Amino acid sequence: MNTAIVLSELTKTYGTRRGLTELSLQVNPGEVLGYLGPNGAGKSTTIRLMLGLIRPTSGAIRVLGLDPHADAEKVHRRIGYLAGDFLVDGRQRAGECLAFLGNLRGGVPTQRIGELADRLELDLSARIKSLSKGNRQKVGLVQAFMHRPELLILDEPTSGLDPLMQQTFLDMVTEARDHGQTVFMSSHIMSEVESVADRVAIIRDGRLVATDTVAGLRTRSLLQVRIDFAAPVAAEEFAALPGVTDLAVTGTEHGATLTCRLDGSPDALVKAAARHTVTGLHADNQDLEELFHAYYTSEHSAAGARADRVA
Numbered sequence: 673m674n675t676a677i678v679l680s681e682l683t684k685t686y687g688t689r690r691g692l693t694e695l696s697l698q699v700n701p702g703e704v705l706g707y708l709g710p711n712g713a714g715k716s717t718t719i720r721l722m723l724g725l726i727r728p729t730s731g732a733i734r735v736l737g738l739d740p741h742a743d744a745e746k747v748h749r750r751i752g753y754l755a756g757d758f759l760v761d762g763r764q765r766a767g768e769c770l771a772f773l774g775n776l777r778g779g780v781p782t783q784r785i786g787e788l789a790d791r792l793e794l795d796l797s798a799r800i801k802s803l804s805k806g807n808r809q810k811v812g813l814v815q816a817f818m819h820r821p822e823l824l825i826l827d828e829p830t831s832g833l834d835p836l837m838q839q840t841f842l843d844m845v846t847e848a849r850d851h852g853q854t855v856f857m858s859s860h861i862m863s864e865v866e867s868v869a870d871r872v873a874i875i876r877d878g879r880l881v882a883t884d885t886v887a888g889l890r891t892r893s894l895l896q897v898r899i900d901f902a903a904p905v906a907a908e909e910f911a912a913l914p915g916v917t918d919l920a921v922t923g924t925e926h927g928a929t930l931t932c933r934l935d936g937s938p939d940a941l942v943k944a945a946a947r948h949t950v951t952g953l954h955a956d957n958q959d960l961e962e963l964f965h966a967y968y969t970s971e972h973s974a975a976g977a978r979a980d981r982v983a
């Protein structure tokens with residue numbers, strides 16, 4: 673079976689503005705890939721390139737084995753796409769709009785549209801212009817999922833959905849994967865994709881900075897350590913230890929508390945601490961949201977510095 677999506681050394685510039693820079697990424701059939709990055713990172717640019725709506729400045733793209741620009745019609749027939757700004761004629765009723773789009777895709781049973789609308793609590797008789805942003809987003813989701821496409825490309829799909837509907841959407845993604853469909857979904861929130869994504873790709877400033885499974889990303893996260901001492905300790909004693917960053921030592925009523933982040937083996941830190949009387953020890957993994965923020969806020973952060981480990 674063909675790889676669902678292959679992006680090879682993709683660069684897109686808009687005049688002098690950066691869109692994407694030498695981005696390479698593969699998405700396997702049946703995989704859910706979460707595509708994460710802050711505003712302006714290049715997520716929509718990547719999606720527009722994958723749909724053949726714009727052309728790369730250099731590099732190559734294959735979607736379902738086809739060139740999305742040269743074979744746009746064939747590719748579009750086989751995918752479900754939700755744009756970041758899903759726009760349709762607001763005078764139509766939601767049901768009419770979905771029936772029309774279903775016919776364009778070779779016919780979708782009314783029952784299937786009804787089932788999806790019920791799950792998402794979407795009123796099919798409402799005129800689109802009268803719907804709230806979140807309800808309009810639901811129309812977009814139904815049209816992307818209704819014909820059970822081989823590949824779903826979803827740009828910020830949960831935008832405007834309340835937490836209950838976000839969960840319904842995530843269930844729909846899981847079911848799509850169970851049916852063997854491939855899902856590429858962009859987001860700027862880690863927690864939104866971490867429960868459904870097989871892999872996560874993180875982009876910043878148009879470049880891919882990490883791709884890994886959610887479990888793999890967790891192993892990259894640093895330990896946050898707190899050690900309580902019975903008497904004052906000197907920060908210099910710990911600052912240069914291997915893997916220790918963001919070190920702080922504060923005096924307390926009963927002695928001192930050291931906090932730091934730790935990358936790799938705790939051995940040196942534990943041995944250094946053991947030269948003193950330790951009254952408390954606490955170590956926790958940095959959560960994924962924090963790791964993600966470190967990736968996209970600072971090139972020189974601990975996690976950012978490990979961004980070269982692109983899987």
Ligand SMILES: Nc1ncnc2c1ncn2[C@@H]1O[C@H](COP(=O)(O)OP(=O)(O)OP(=O)(O)O)[C@@H](O)[C@H]1O
Pocket residue numbers: 686689690691709710711712713714715716717718756860
């Ligand atoms: N048509 C355009 N003309 C000029 N610059 C553009 C155009 N489209 C995108 N860009 C620039 O390309 C970069 C990436 O934009 P893109 O919309 O792909 O980001 P994004 O990750 O989707 O952001 P968001 O989360 O805000 O939607 C930005 O710097 C943006 O200003």
